Amino acid sequence: MLLHACETFLDFTKENPDSIITHLKDIFFSAIFANFRAKEVHSWSKEAIMSLKPYFIMAERQQAEIRSLEKKKIELEKELQQFDRKKSFRTLGMQTEDFDSAMKEQHLEKVRQLSSQVARMETERYADKLEVEEKLKIKDRKIAELMNQMSRVETSEDKLTQRCEDLSMTCEDLKNNVKKLKEEKEKLRDLVRDSEAERLALKLSSEHQIKSLQTSLESERRRHSDERTTWLDSFVSERYDLLNAIETTRRQQQPAMRSDGEKGGHQENEIPEADKSQL
Numbered sequence: 001m002l003l004h005a006c007e008t009f010l011d012f013t014k015e016n017p018d019s020i021i022t023h024l025k026d027i028f029f030s031a032i033f034a035n036f037r038a039k040e041v042h043s044w045s046k047e048a049i050m051s052l053k054p055y056f057i058m059a060e061r062q063q064a065e066i067r068s069l070e071k072k073k074i075e076l077e078k079e080l081q082q083f084d085r086k087k088s089f090r091t092l093g094m095q096t097e098d099f100d101s102a103m104k105e106q107h108l109e110k111v112r113q114l115s116s117q118v119a120r121m122e123t124e125r126y127a128d129k130l131e132v133e134e135k136l137k138i139k140d141r142k143i144a145e146l147m148n149q150m151s152r153v154e155t156s157e158d159k160l161t162q163r164c165e166d167l168s169m170t171c172e173d174l175k176n177n178v179k180k181l182k183e184e185k186e187k188l189r190d191l192v193r194d195s196e197a198e199r200l201a202l203k204l205s206s207e208h209q210i211k212s213l214q215t216s217l218e219s220e221r222r223r224h225s226d227e228r229t230t231w232l233d234s235f236v237s238e239r240y241d242l243l244n245a246i247e248t249t250r251r252q253q254q255p256a257m258r259s260d261g262e263k264g265g266h267q268e269n270e271i272p273e274a275d276k277s278q279l
Contacts, residue, residue, distance in 0.1 A: 062121055069114045076107045 083104060
């Protein structure tokens with residue numbers, strides 16, 4: 001935009017030198033505000049414009065001198081026209097004609113000097129134009145490098161943005177998984193709580209059953225012990241009664257057994273054996 005503004009300025013100076021400064025200000029200020037109002041504003045835009053300030057001031061001074069010389073030229077032309085009108089009055093005589101000729105020659109010399117100054121200023125302005133174009137080329141190269149750097153930065157930014165989006169999606173998935181795991185954990189905790197309650201109830205029931213069994217076994221053991229004691233007492237009593245009866249019978253049979261001799265002795269020995277086997 002700055003290069004286009006400079007080219008437009010250089011072309012415009014050839015066609016309309018009277019409004020050069022005004023047009024140059026309009027172009028530069030429109031370029032400045034257009035750049036600074038856009039979204040892609042960079043520091044080099046302002047620096048590039050501010051670097052042209054000395055050339056702008058120099059061109060403004062030269063144009064001011066050109067305008068001053070142009071005004072003088074117009075004034076001299078008016079004077080020449082006045083002198084030409086005076087030449088029509090023949091009553092003025094030869095002195096007036098000589099004076100007009102001298103003044104005309106003087107004014108023509110001034111016009112030639114002014115034309116030489118204008119040509120010299122045009123040459124200087126052309127040299128300034130070349131210098132400005134060279135500086136603009138350097139600025140354009142710097143701008144191109146900065147644009148390439150900005151493009152690389154934007155590419156890296158896009159990659160980082162995509163990476164952040166991927167990480168965000170992964171984070172959302174992990175959050176959902178954590179939420180599901182928490183729900184599963186709560187379900188398992190409820191199951192553990194229910195299982196613990198069932199285990200406690202089963203434990204209490206088992207303990208109650210064990211106590212009941214222990215009580216029943218203890219009762220059975222006492223009953224069996226009582227029955228055994230009663231049976232043993234009865235058995236021993238019966239055996240003592242039987243032995244007493246046998247002893248009584250043997251005593252009653254001893255007189256008869258003595259008379260029989262060996263036969264009686266044999267029978268006496270057999271009866272205790274039978275009693276022992278019964279015991």
